[in-house]
Amino acid sequence: MKHLGMFRLLAALSFAMSTLVFAQGPAPSAQPTPVPSANIVAAIELQVSGYEKHMMEAAEAMPEDKFNFTPASLNIPGSAYKDVRTFAQLIKHSATVNYRFWTILTGEKIPENIKSTNGPDEFKTKAEIIQFLKDSFAVGHRAAKTLTTENALEQIPFRGGTAARINIAVGAVIHDADEYGQIVEYLRMNGITPPASRANH
Numbered sequence: 001m002k003h004l005g006m007f008r009l010l011a012a013l014s015f016a017m018s019t020l021v022f023a024q025g026p027a028p029s030a031q032p033t034p035v036p037s038a039n040i041v042a043a044i045e046l047q048v049s050g051y052e053k054h055m056m057e058a059a060e061a062m063p064e065d066k067f068n069f070t071p072a073s074l075n076i077p078g079s080a081y082k083d084v085r086t087f088a089q090l091i092k093h094s095a096t097v098n099y100r101f102w103t104i105l106t107g108e109k110i111p112e113n114i115k116s117t118n119g120p121d122e123f124k125t126k127a128e129i130i131q132f133l134k135d136s137f138a139v140g141h142r143a144a145k146t147l148t149t150e151n152a153l154e155q156i157p158f159r160g161g162t163a164a165r166i167n168i169a170v171g172a173v174i175h176d177a178d179e180y181g182q183i184v185e186y187l188r189m190n191g192i193t194p195p196a197s198r199a200n201h
Contacts, residue, residue, distance in 0.1 A: 040147045040148070040149065040152055040166070041144050041145055041147055044143075044144035044147060044166070044169050044170065045141065045144045047170060047173045048137060048140040048141055048143075048144055048173060049141075051137075051173050051176040051177065051180065052134075052137040052140070053196075054180055054196050055091075055094060055133060055137075055176060055179075055180055055183070056130065056133065056134065056137075057194075057195040057196065058180065058183045058184065058187060058194055058195065058196070059091050059126075059129070059130050059133060059183075060130065060195075061187060061192055061194065061195055062087055062126075062186070062187060062190070062192065063190075064125070064126040066087060066190050067086070067087050067088040067126055067129065068086045068087070068088060069086060069087050069186060069189075069190060070084055070085065070086045070087070071084060071185075071186070071189060072084060074189065085118065087183070087186050088124070088129055089118045089119075090179055090182055090183055090186065091129050091130070091132075091133050091183070092118050092119030092120070092123060092129055092132060092133075093117055093118050093119060093179065094133065094136075094175070094176055094179040094180075095119055095132045095133040095135070095136035096114055096116075096117055096118065096119045096136075097117075097172055097175045097176075097179075098133075098136035098137065098139060098140055098172045098175075098176070099111065099114060099136050099139060100172075101143075101168055101169075101171050101172035101175075102136075102139040102140045102142070102143035102168075102169070102172055103139060103143075104156065104157075104158060104168055105143040105146045105147075105165060105168060105169060106139060106142045106143050106146060108139065108142075119132060120132065140172060140173075143169055144169060146165075147165060147166060147169060151165055152164065152165055152166040153165070153166065156168070184197070
């Protein structure tokens with residue numbers, strides 16, 4: 001929530017500055033054209049790139065023979081791991097949510113093979129799953145570039161209601177942060193130190 005508040009403040013300040021500039025004005029015949037704000041785009045890009053790096057490195061760190069690992073297989077007495085996702089499903093779920101949020105901003109269609117919250121069933125190999133995640137972050141970079149000082153706070157349809165464009169832009173990143181925390185636990189349960197936690201990283 002702290003990051004979300006920061007982005008809202010940044011968007012509001014940028015919008016106010018652009019409004020002041022236009023008020024002082026171009027010539028009467030000139031029409032102001034919305035242009036990408038380097039500040040807003042850079043802020044969102046930083047978040048997208050940061051979690052792209054963490055997620056991609058974590059996915060690469062898990063051996064392929066552990067992609068179907070789930071904590072339920074550890075048979076921990078009294079645990080609540082019975083119905084949790086496998087490592088592969090965690091990665092595909094993260095990518096799926098990325099697509100569902102960011103395509104709203106880019107206007108792109110969600111890939112037809114995304115049928116559930118766990119992504120395409122046909123992606124089973126490590127290479128396929130990691131490529132799916134990588135492709136979803138590419139949409140995130142394109143989504144960041146759609147933001148301008150004029151449209152950042154615009155309310156658009158989202159999940160049966162509306163949300164500001166900038167909130168949707170960072171929404172997937174917030175979700176990635178949650179999923180990344182789970183992925184870290186899966187790695188550690190298999191004796192793997194997450195790349196971002198290694199001393200020489």
